[in-house]
Amino acid sequence: MTLSGLLIFSFTYFVAVATPGPSIAAVIARALAKGMKGIAPFILGFVMGDLTLYAAAAAGFAALAEAYAPLLLAIKWGGAAYLIWLSFKLWTAPVEPSEEAASTPISDSPLSLFLTTYSLTLGNPKPILFFVALLPSILDLNQLTLVDFLMVALVIAVIIAATLLAYAMAASKARSLFASAVARRRINRVTGTVLALAAVVIALR
Numbered sequence: 001m002t003l004s005g006l007l008i009f010s011f012t013y014f015v016a017v018a019t020p021g022p023s024i025a026a027v028i029a030r031a032l033a034k035g036m037k038g039i040a041p042f043i044l045g046f047v048m049g050d051l052t053l054y055a056a057a058a059a060g061f062a063a064l065a066e067a068y069a070p071l072l073l074a075i076k077w078g079g080a081a082y083l084i085w086l087s088f089k090l091w092t093a094p095v096e097p098s099e100e101a102a103s104t105p106i107s108d109s110p111l112s113l114f115l116t117t118y119s120l121t122l123g124n125p126k127p128i129l130f131f132v133a134l135l136p137s138i139l140d141l142n143q144l145t146l147v148d149f150l151m152v153a154l155v156i157a158v159i160i161a162a163t164l165l166a167y168a169m170a171a172s173k174a175r176s177l178f179a180s181a182v183a184r185r186r187i188n189r190v191t192g193t194v195l196a197l198a199a200v201v202i203a204l205r
Contacts, residue, residue: 001139001140001143001145001146001149005032006110006151006152007153009152009155010159013156013160014125021126022120023117023121023124023127023164024164025197026117027042027167027168028167028171031169032171032172033175034108036172039165041114041169043160043161043164043168044114045115045116045119045120046120046160048118049119049120049121049122050131050156051153051156052118052122053127054153054156055153056131057132057146086190087193091192097144139152139195
C-alpha cells in the first residue's frame with residue numbers, strides 16, 4: 001500500500017465519518033442529554049463497529065453478509081429498537097435542577113453503552129456501504145499485507161474516535177448553556193426526537 005493510497009483513504013473515511021448520519025446524531029443526543037459521562041464506551045462501540053466491518057470487508061464481506069444475513073438483520077432491528085427506547089426515556093424523563101442533575105449517577109453501564117453503539121454501527125447502512133462499496137475502490141484489499149491491514153485499522157480508530165469526540169464535546173458544551181428546567185426538558189425532547197429519526201432511517205434502509 002502506497003502513502004498516497006493511505007492518505008486518500010484517510011481523507012475519504014474522514015468525510016464519511018464527519019458527514020451527519022445516525023452515528024453523529026446518537027453521539028450529539030447522548031452528549032446533550034448526559035454530557036461527557038459515559039462517552040468513552042459509547043464512542044468505543046462505534047470504533048469497534050467500524051473495525052469489525054473493515055475486517056469483514058478485508059476478509060470478503062459479501063460472502064459473509066450472505067451467510068449471516070438473518071443475524072445482520074436482527075442486529076439492525078435491535079439497534080433501531082433500542083434507539084426508540086432511548087428516545088422514549090428522554091421524552092418521559094423527569095427534569096432535575098442543574099445541581100441535582102450534575103450529581104446524579106448515570107444509570108447506563110459501560111457495557112450497555114458499548115453494545116448499543118456497536119450494534120447501531122453493524123445495522124447502519126452508511127458504514128456498511130462505505131466498507132463494502134467504497135473501500136475496495138480506494139484500497140486493493142487483496143494486496144494488503146498484515147502491516148498494511150493494521151495501519152489502516154489504526155487510521156480508522158483514530159479518525160472515528162477523534163471526530164465523534166469533537167462532536168460530543170461541542171454538544172456537551174452547548175448543553176451547559178441551558179440550565180433551566182424548561183430548557184433541559186426541551187433538550188431531552190429534541191435529542192429524543194433525533195434518536196427516533198435515526199432509528200427510523202436505520203430501519204427503513
